[in-house]
Amino acid sequence: MAFRRFYAHALRENVAHVLFALAACVSIVAVALICVFLFWSGLPAIAQIGPLEFLSGSVWHPEAGRFGVFTMIVGSVYVTAGAVVIGVPIGVLCALFLSRFASRRVVRLMLPGIELLAGIPSVVYGFFGLVVIVPFIRSSFGVQGMSILAASLVLGIMIMPTIIAVSKAALDAVPDHYYEGALALGASHERCAFRVVLPAAASGVMASVILGVGRAIGETMAVVMIIGNQVRLPSSILDGIRTLTGNIVMEMGYAAELHREALIGTAVVLFVFILIINILFSLLKRRAK
Amino acid sequence: MPHSLDALERQLRAQRARRRSRVTGLILRLLVYLAALTTIVVLLFIIGYILVKGIPHISADLFDPTYNSQNVSLMPALVNTLLMIVLSLAISVPLGIGAAVYLVEYTGRGNKLVSLVRLTAETLTGIPSIVYGLFGMLFFVTALGWRLSLLAGSFTLAIMILPVIMRTTEEALKAVPDTYREGSFGLGSGRLRTVFRILLPAAMPGILAGVILGIGRIVGESAALLFTAGSVASIPTSVFDSTRTLSVHMYVLSSEGLYIDKTYATAVVLLVIVLLINTLSAIIARRVTKG
The missing domain is CATH 1.10.3720.10 (MetI-like)
Structure with missing residues (x-):
């Protein structure tokens, strides 16, 4: 009797152990499946089109069998750069404010607001851009309005919560004696914050920027709604352009055969960008520790 | 008297440096406050705009x-x-x-x-x-x-x-x-x-x-x-x-x-x-x- 109970117990423990291990393996399986399916469907198309033609060609003309994603790469890089220019300074300074300048009460009031900013769905951001920012650009510059500038502004706002949260954590983690030491040497509070605390948190702040870049380059719906999606190289930031993500959303609904595979190839390019960003991020995070 | 002139010059220079650092400090503080304010204003504007335009049409x-x-x-x-x-x-x-x-x-x-x-x-x-x-x-x-x-x-x-x-x-x-x-x-x-x-x-x-x-x-x-x-x-x-x-x-x-x-x-x-x-x-x- 006791033996049987012992064995039943051991069996249950072992089964549970295996089940938990299997659950842990799900994320490995998921990443493997994503890679396999994406590359399996995308790479043959890229090979058929010719990797050089695909990556450096600026003509996207599915009916004529021309598939070049160079313009979309440029588009993604442009809007991401624009988002960084807008979102990073404001985000990092805001993090510095929350970490070293604001009173505890102000922080308690502001943090939920920043969380809300992070929680707003991207379609709402896109819609806001469509009804506020695009008309604003149209009326102030006399252009169509759907532009790199509009997308950069919206993306800049969208990556701010990420940058604030991660930068703030890095700034908060700077030991107090750094600050106190600088203060004791006669530096003002501002000088301590900017010349001692901020540099000490540099790798964490960099990590927040990279995370923001990842979000900006992968953002789809908000960008598609306000960037115009024209396939051509822009001459100014008031021109529209198409991003890698936009290319997929715009045409996936009706694409077939090589066209469809070329779109998946677009996702492969995007995926490679994201992997590079991920590697950079984990390298930085390791250094921050 | 070159001795005291030197001292005076030093004093003046120190004063100027102090003032300059106070001005930089002020600018930096202003920047930080401005960034925080921008974040809040953006948030309130987005939420407010959607609410004001949307609530009357909820039926x-x-x-x-x-x-x-x-x-x-x-x-x-x-x-x-x-x-x-x-x-x-x-x-x-x-x-x-x-x-x-x-x-x-x-x-x-x-x-x-x-x-x-x-x-x-x-x-x-x-x-x-x-x-x-x-x-x-x-x-x-x-x-x-x-x-x-x-x-x-x-x-x-x-x-x-x-x-x-x-x-x-x-x-x-x-x-x-x-x-x-x-x-x-x-x-x-x-x-x-x-x-x-x-x-x-x-x-x-x-x-x-x-x-x-x-x-x-x-x-x-x-x-x-x-x-x-x-x-x-x-x-x-x-x-x-x-x-x-x-x-x-x-x-x-x-x-x-x-x-x-x-x-x-x-x-x-x-x-x-x-x-x-x-x-x-x-x-x-x-x-x-x-x-």
Whole structure:
């Protein structure tokens, strides 16, 4: 009797152990499946089109069998750069404010607001851009309005919560004696914050920027709604352009055969960008520790 | 007298330097305050604008049980969103908790498998939703033959929120004091019993916070659903029917551009849901920190 109970117990423990291990393996399986399916469907198309033609060609003309994603790469890089220019300074300074300048009460009031900013769905951001920012650009510059500038502004706002949260954590983690030491040497509070605390948190702040870049380059719906999606190289930031993500959303609904595979190839390019960003991020995070 | 002249010069220079540093300090302080103010103003402007434009257009027919081009009802989309949340969580929460339990309770440090799981979970966090959408389309919709459906959508989203659930559960389990484990083992209970009777209940608030974070992502998601769940605006009769969640509904409305007022109203409903989710998670977070 006791033996049987012992064995039943051991069996249950072992089964549970295996089940938990299997659950842990799900994320490995998921990443493997994503890679396999994406590359399996995308790479043959890229090979058929010719990797050089695909990556450096600026003509996207599915009916004529021309598939070049160079313009979309440029588009993604442009809007991401624009988002960084807008979102990073404001985000990092805001993090510095929350970490070293604001009173505890102000922080308690502001943090939920920043969380809300992070929680707003991207379609709402896109819609806001469509009804506020695009008309604003149209009326102030006399252009169509759907532009790199509009997308950069919206993306800049969208990556701010990420940058604030991660930068703030890095700034908060700077030991107090750094600050106190600088203060004791006669530096003002501002000088301590900017010349001692901020540099000490540099790798964490960099990590927040990279995370923001990842979000900006992968953002789809908000960008598609306000960037115009024209396939051509822009001459100014008031021109529209198409991003890698936009290319997929715009045409996936009706694409077939090589066209469809070329779109998946677009996702492969995007995926490679994201992997590079991920590697950079984990390298930085390791250094921050 | 060169001696005192030197001293005077030094004094003047010091004074100037002090003034300059005070001015720089002031500018820096101003910049920091300005950045914080900008963040607040942007937030208030976005929320305020949507609310002011949308609230007057919230009407009863917006919540009709069926959608047509007259009422542009968001009710089916709302129900679909709930279904999507329930199904995605039903897949993701057990897996996420199981994985976290394995990582924290069953393995030591430096385990190869553990670092691989961590690495892949981090990779999953970084993948953009449109890539999830394409993967879902290739795998669930086409390869498994589920077509555009509630099921394909929820499986895609389940993978997407898996790392969130895993990470928060891991943190919550790590925060449970070792004395709990020792006490439980000391009283003669096995590992499994310790996990289910002691550790998971103790970690529950943290796990819940992760679940709510996941719900937030599901509600806001649109790119991953467009090619996996499709955009049919009616309540599904089976898990193999195509459905449209509220975010997708809003995207379709705003790209059609025909019902701008209704789109504002829909945006208000979405914002209210997000606000509810955030409040809920704040309440739970407060409970976690208070213990």
